[in-house]
Amino acid sequence: MTSRADGNLWRASSAVHVEAPPLRADADADLVIIGGGFTGNAAALEAARRGASVIVLEAESVGHGGSGRNVGLVNAGLWLPPNDVVAQMGKEAGQKLIGLLADAPRLVWSLIERENIGCEATPNGTLHLAHSAAGLRNLEERHRQGVELGAPVQLLDAAETARRTGSRAFYGSLFDPRAGTIQPLSYARGLVCAAIRAGARLHEQTAVSRVERVGDHWQVMANGHTVRAGSLLLATNAYFNGIDIAVRPQFVAVNYCQFATAPMPKPLRAEILSGGEGCWDTALVMSSFRTDREGRMILGGIGDAGGRGAAVHAGWARRKLRQVYPQLAGLTFEYSWHGRIAMTSDHIPKIVRLGPSAYACFGYSGRGIGPGTVFGTRVAASLLDGCENGLPVAPVDNHRERLTAVRAVYYESGAVLVHALTGA
Template structure:
């Protein structure tokens, strides 16, 4: 198979390239006063702005670049209403029954919230809510996903176990032992979704400023003062919603997560006869391998997949080609169309793989909820953070709330997810031959 693939738009997110031209928003000039200032124009910031403005709270969103510039516009567009590593039973053991059940309920309805907002606000983002599928690459993995599906089903979620034949029929991929599906999951165009959230937030009364980088956040009386190059904001409460794109604003935050660079690719559109065999129902797929294999289609039949890298040298060229070859191999596509787009983004991975709210001071918090589940979890986080903005104590929200806890030896361990990738690939192969 020819591994040399053509890249028509290397470095540009597919979603930025195919979405309608964004409506330009002004930078902040001068001074304003609001109830809530939000730093970051991604899913969590925009969802918080929308829900808070709907409660009559005055809101200003300060985005350093443009809406959906960071991880929000650089993911694969999967809407997944569960946790990357933790199942309901393990969450209960980790957090206890009361807080654990609240977090489980928070996640369970997260995909329904996303697609409900899309319908409510008429957001045109190629949304397909036909399910998210997790095929099992080994017998041991299949045992785990059977338990996972049962745990979610017992809580009333549309989760079903799939046998080998059902996985092949739904995905077109051969070689899996079985799997499970949450029918409330799905796929979207994340950039179009984020821009739709921004439009809806503004209609609700929120103010959004682009190309407005916050340079400092300082306590002032009973509130906070946020400085930007051409203005300032006085706010009673502040949400830091930058995830892995926070920069030097709060350096302590950078030491509380593992930064993970993830690559995505999109091929040219597949022929209709080939497309009919793969994902005929339009679901998204993310399997159980440690070296995660994902795939989905966009509205124009481009095949999309992602992956990580071990070494940074030459990664921007090398990794997309590796993902393309893996896609062709796993889906038995010797004539896979050439690569058309490749891009990358940074994710924030928590040590426990759970969403968190971090206490930075009176009325000053940071929210992180990605861990590979950004669209669903951050949208849901925005809804509960609007409750905090309206007066609910942060400790009463369904998410873990505590001061930042820097990871010991973070300077050495921050690259651990990438450096361990080679060992993960070897373990995956061992699982498959066991």
């Protein structure tokens, strides 16, 4: 496998660039945001456009975490079917979240258009692929639930799925025309560039060491300096790095790896995902498929491509590509990268109160783009307005997850085992 740049296709191909200096002096703001990903950058943009003074502190570079390692699927809703969301949250709260996230792609597309973000936006829908007969039955039920809620989803048979994907490996699919794909790192960078144009300040290479409430404001210590702010948003998601803070986000970290081929020949580009849809399958250890603007096939799956099972995951990717797209068997993988997903036990995102006028948002369970944009935008409004009614989920004073390290090992071990045995 050839390796380019740092191995991450999105870093190599991003058309949006942003550079910001580290924090080098004490500062004051209305809102301080920790984390330069989808959630933090969407919050910064909303707050800055409302006239607030905003400071974003990013430990590495914008999009360094899950936002810049994402598959790039702009999905409507959560990974859970709607009825499961209602069962977890109750009817009123569940339907509120379902409605907001059903509209998440529209928000993403509108921000991209309004701020002229060059992120390969392709609002051509997504295909949830049935990997087996049981998977097709799952999609039939998801289709039924979606139609009941007024979602414009369409159940496609195996022949139509084969026509759209260019593969006969699937039993059918669920098409969602609201959704689509983007270059995720460019989107994350584009959001913060728009926030900067609106007056926000960004500091990269600024790792926060301590957060505390002092009197009527928050103090955030980083690089030996202090940022004082009336409001605080912790938006590190799965990349929380041990900040000294009274309430810490709890989640299970799950790795997801991706492999991108060389660009496909033009005849194959006209045959494989020619409509530009993004795809993922119904397997318990799921796989994803999409193309980029250059016609690369990007194959993803659960697993840590930089860990002890790296060789297993890479071998699986080569076999899986041959299985699903035998016409691409001769293409080499040019890029390989991985990132962390923050999972919660119930697969529902969380908003945790850190204290007065302060929240942490996390736990999108692999759906970072739409939910991250919605949560960031609405949390910013809530912090500035002092009203929680518009939040996507009711905030809690704490959220606990049990055996997080053990469960993380379990997920990775399961992915290694499945990838060792499948995709042949």
